[in-house]
Amino acid sequence: MKTLIVYDSVYGNTEKIANSIGDAVTGDVKIMRAGEASISDIESIDILIVGAPTYGGRPTPPVKYFISNISAGALNGIDVMTFDTRLPARWVKIFGFAAGKIANSLKALGGNLQAVEGFFVLGGKGPLKEGEIERASDWAKKIVNRRG
Numbered sequence: 001m002k003t004l005i006v007y008d009s010v011y012g013n014t015e016k017i018a019n020s021i022g023d024a025v026t027g028d029v030k031i032m033r034a035g036e037a038s039i040s041d042i043e044s045i046d047i048l049i050v051g052a053p054t055y056g057g058r059p060t061p062p063v064k065y066f067i068s069n070i071s072a073g074a075l076n077g078i079d080v081m082t083f084d085t086r087l088p089a090r091w092v093k094i095f096g097f098a099a100g101k102i103a104n105s106l107k108a109l110g111g112n113l114q115a116v117e118g119f120f121v122l123g124g125k126g127p128l129k130e131g132e133i134e135r136a137s138d139w140a141k142k143i144v145n146r147r148g
């Protein structure tokens with residue numbers, strides 16, 4: 001089973017979550033920053049996991065750009081999972097979160113959506129809330145490794 005994890009991170013928190021997910025998933029796993037990933041990287045994968053920091057309720061530009069380069073139907077038959085990092089403050093809910101927006105985009109490209117999750121940072125630059133790295137690992141294991 002081949003898994004590609006594509007993420008962006010400005011202050012390193014989303015990167016820690018991406019790496020935790022990468023360590024948790026069994027099989028052939030590749031982790032790439034969105035700015036370094038290209039369309040050829042999604043050829044012949046079984047699972048695509050995309051994550052971003054939430055900025056103004058949306059993913060950061062490198063993730064948007066990565067997704068915008070995927071052609072319609074290119075994710076047919078590929079399981080997709082999305083995640084973001086976000087603040088726990090109540091007011092940020094008004095804008096929505098990156099993971100949901102990424103999920104909608106990947107579904108529109110043919111992806112088979114498996115899971116959407118948010119992980120909390122305690123401030124814009126972090127740190128991650130205690131336990132989030134372990135929660136990311138458990139989340140990924142539960143969803144990816146159940147496929148066998």
Ligand SMILES: Cc1cc2nc3c(=O)[nH]c(=O)nc-3n(C[C@H](O)[C@H](O)[C@H](O)COP(=O)(O)O)c2cc1C
Pocket residue numbers: 008009010011012013014015053054055056057058085086087088092095121123124125126
């Ligand atoms: C310009 C800016 C806009 C942000 N907008 C949101 C937001 O709409 N919702 C939210 O939950 N967090 C927001 N945040 C907090 C980010 O989600 C946080 O900086 C990010 O999770 C850190 O991830 P990173 O360390 O991987 O860069 C914002 C941060 C910045 C700097």
